[in-house]
Amino acid sequence: MWQYEKKLQYPVKIKTPNAKLAKVIISQLGGPDGELAASLRYLNQRYAMPYGEVKGLLTDIGTEELAHFEMISAILYQLTKDLSMEEIKKSGFDTYFVDHTTGIYPVAASGTPFTATYFQSKGDIITDLSEDMAAEQKARTTYDNILRLADDPDVRDPIRFLREREIVHYQRFGEALRIAQDKLNSKNFYACNPSFDKNCGKV
Amino acid sequence: MKLDLFDDMEGLILHERENSMGAMEMKLNISNNGNDSVSRFPAKTPLAMAYVPFQQWGETYGDDEALSKGTLFPELDLPFSGGGDSR
């Protein structure tokens, strides 16, 4: 089960509202490669994992992604809280504002609402870990792009942190895949699916 | 466009792998520091599979710096330089 701690993992202290930035950063909230997709991906995949190390890792990274989901929400909250109507109209943020005011709602930068189709839980350890490694790279690239677009150091700082977390997660998923390989028959990793088949391990 | 940069592609890949962790280490499946049973790279790397090197315990940042950088491990500290000054 989950416990909530009343603190952000990394500080978010943004002094200047900025609707244009909010419009792009929201992709890390409700977009295809965002923190909500990451969290739900890992937390859903963990049930089909055959090895404790991997169940643990998916639980722990999935939980950390919820904390990142919270950080992105904090960034968006602080970027939009004291916006003037003029700024809202000028920035193109009006299309989000009309449906949500300055409430937080998970959409991509394009306005597409969050959907479970952004992640997969295939029930095969090699497939799922491969998806996870790709997901971390996609998130990292998205953060790279946000860093290209954002000048405000108050925004760059937490974004930089979140980006680095993706790189660390990539390494850990890679190690989980190595652990899976170690427990399978290296003559043919694909002979069976250890998440489903009985007796699917080293010969 | 003619691309004949590498005459010996297979040889190139084999050399890269051997240089990255030492051919002897690779053959003997030696682990570093005796604290892990999984080697940096497996002795056998069959085709049609991805392999990430296993991190070995090494240097760590102090707790101040770790939070600020976003990782405890300098080896994993890989910042983005495309967006100009990072702070």
Next chain:
Amino acid sequence: MNEQKMLLSKIKKYDFTLKELNLYLDTHPNCRRGLAMFQKYRKLRENAVDEYTRKFGPLTPDQVNNSERWTWTDDPWPWERR
């Protein structure tokens, strides 16, 4: 920075170190040095959280030690500009 902010900042540093070690140990369950560092920071964290909750209030609902008022819902919340 006041004492509350300094102490919370310390807790965040300890928590982050613990989280990094947590993920590392998930894939390196027998790493002695990682395990030792984890135990060291676990104790540092426990002491810092004890001090913080005693002086400034709960970080989790089960840490409420006030019999007069339910302090868990007090402002500010973490996403607000403090």
